Amino acid sequence: MSVPEELQYTRSHEWVRTEGDTATIGITEYAQEELGDIVFVELPEEGATFDAGDSLGTLESVKAVSDIYTPVGGEVVEVNSGLDDSPEKINEDPYGEGWIAKLSVSDEGDLLSASDYEQLLEEEES
Amino acid sequence: MAGGELLRTPLYEEHRSLGARLVDFAGWEMPVQYEGIKAEHQAVRNHAGLFDVSHMGEAFFRGPGAEEAVQRLITRDVSRLDEGQAGYSAVCYEDGGTVDDVIVYRRPDDFLVVVNASNREKDLEHFRANSEDLDVEISDETVDWGLLALQGPEAEALLQELTETDLSALNPFRFAEGEVAGAQTIISRTGYTGEDGFELYLPSDDAPRVWRELLEVGATPAGLGARDTLRLEAGMCLYGNELDPETTPLEAGIGFAVHLDKEQEFIGQDALKKEKEEGLRKKLVGFEVDGRGIARHDYPIKVEEDTVGKVTSGTLSPTLNKAIGLALVSPGVEDRFEVVIRERPVEAHTVELPFYKREKR
Numbered sequence: 001m002s003v004p005e006e007l008q009y010t011r012s013h014e015w016v017r018t019e020g021d022t023a024t025i026g027i028t029e030y031a032q033e034e035l036g037d038i039v040f041v042e043l044p045e046e047g048a049t050f051d052a053g054d055s056l057g058t059l060e061s062v063k064a065v066s067d068i069y070t071p072v073g074g075e076v077v078e079v080n081s082g083l084d085d086s087p088e089k090i091n092e093d094p095y096g097e098g099w100i101a102k103l104s105v106s107d108e109g110d111l112l113s114a115s116d117y118e119q120l121l122e123e124e125e126s
Numbered sequence: 127m128a129g130g131e132l133l134r135t136p137l138y139e140e141h142r143s144l145g146a147r148l149v150d151f152a153g154w155e156m157p158v159q160y161e162g163i164k165a166e167h168q169a170v171r172n173h174a175g176l177f178d179v180s181h182m183g184e185a186f187f188r189g190p191g192a193e194e195a196v197q198r199l200i201t202r203d204v205s206r207l208d209e210g211q212a213g214y215s216a217v218c219y220e221d222g223g224t225v226d227d228v229i230v231y232r233r234p235d236d237f238l239v240v241v242n243a244s245n246r247e248k249d250l251e252h253f254r255a256n257s258e259d260l261d262v263e264i265s266d267e268t269v270d271w272g273l274l275a276l277q278g279p280e281a282e283a284l285l286q287e288l289t290e291t292d293l294s295a296l297n298p299f300r301f302a303e304g305e306v307a308g309a310q311t312i313i314s315r316t317g318y319t320g321e322d323g324f325e326l327y328l329p330s331d332d333a334p335r336v337w338r339e340l341l342e343v344g345a346t347p348a349g350l351g352a353r354d355t356l357r358l359e360a361g362m363c364l365y366g367n368e369l370d371p372e373t374t375p376l377e378a379g380i381g382f383a384v385h386l387d388k389e390q391e392f393i394g395q396d397a398l399k400k401e402k403e404e405g406l407r408k409k410l411v412g413f414e415v416d417g418r419g420i421a422r423h424d425y426p427i428k429v430e431e432d433t434v435g436k437v438t439s440g441t442l443s444p445t446l447n448k449a450i451g452l453a454l455v456s457p458g459v460e461d462r463f464e465v466v467i468r469e470r471p472v473e474a475h476t477v478e479l480p481f482y483k484r485e486k487r
Contacts, residue, residue, distance in 0.1 A: 036147075037162050062444070
């Protein structure tokens with residue numbers, strides 16, 4: 001299970017890449033595997049603001065609907081609109097082309113390091 | 127099922143070794159997917175998929191009163207079934223609401239009624255309570271039987287490699303007893319996917335070996351996730367979604383399985399006749415979502431400001447790549463309405479069922 005060292009994570013299986021005061025968010029390899037084939041993504045509007053932990057969109061697999069909780073608070077500055085036509089990118093490349101949104105961060109939220117997240121995964125697996 | 131251990135089919139270890147994702151389904155620990163629902167769905171549409179459906183319930187009706195009991199309990203007229211023929215049917219309450227949907231097999235010496243796993247205990251109680259006056263023994267043999275469904279255009283060719291029974295002579299909804307990979311099997315040309323295929327009833331002990339042999343000759347293991355998207359594309363009902371005690375088989379669009387003119391009375395017959403005369407209280411329709419979003423079970427259906435029904439099943443169709451669904455709506459609803467997806471009304475239009483129909487050989 002891939003857990004890139006340079007990212008930070010949440011207990012609800014999202015990841016964050018912070019560059020300056022911009023954060024790119026997505027869901028983890030583990031999350032996409034649990035969901036299965038993702039067939040639909042509902043993205044937030046650019047300019048919308050969210051608190052850390054809010055649902056900013058939804059992912060739908062063939063079977064189920066699940067919320068995307070933003071790990072950080074702030075304003076959405078860009079969304080990955082390519083997911084509208086190719087939601088499977090989240091399955092194929094969750095840390096790369098499957099990114100979901102970029103936020104201008106006003107609240108850093110409560111994040112886990114890669115090693116803490118790996119430990120969480122071990123606990124969930126057992 | 128109130129708590130307790132989950133039941134396991136004879137193929138549990140096979141699923142584990144294939145890396146299946148296992149879920150609680152009606153009290154059974156069942157594979158929802160192996161590689162992925164979409165890939166398994168396509169394997170069934172284009173090649174052959176193999177499902178473990180051993181959780182389905184097998185109820186045998188034996189004794190001199192067996193036919194009378196079956197006739198009373200189900201909506202189809204089984205006097206019109208030949209030996210070796212199976213029929214899809216509903217089981218109703220007196221008020222016409224649906225107890226279950228079943229397949230009934232007319233065998234030389236008894237009847238086999240195959241019921242949904244989620245309804246097995248309720249069904250058996252209903253069957254026994256309503257046949258106490260008859261000389262019939264109703265025996266629940268679910269745990270003695272493995273049930274494999276081999277489905278897809280290549281199903282016949284693959285299965286023929288493992289049996290001497292001439293499958294080309296077996297028409298849809300016919301069954302034969304024969305050996306499959308050495309196991310005594312009821313080979314039934316039935317299924318729940320909209321493809322050609324077979325359901326194989328065989329002793330539990332033989333099931334793992336026959337399962338492995340079918341995979342070896344080229345079948346793809348497929349889980350309950352794909353089974354659901356396949357049946358939905360084929361416009362088939364799922365009990366608990368399209369059918370329930372508040373919905374009659376006429377409303378759910380399975381009137382073809384209800385013989386209202388059956389000579390021997392069946393439970394619910396009067397109520398269903400009356401509903402047919404007076405008009406349906408609601409109707410099942412198929413629809414496609416025009417806007418963005420996927421309709422799901424229980425989402426409301428609206429026309430202008432009025433709620434006129436609800437979605438019973440919905441998914442993104444892997445074959446059509448469109449959001450499709452079934453809904454129970456008021457009889458007056460015409461060809462356009464809105465599905466409320468997370469508080470957002472999204473345009474949809476009705477389409478003829480089924481969504482997908484295979485090309486005949």
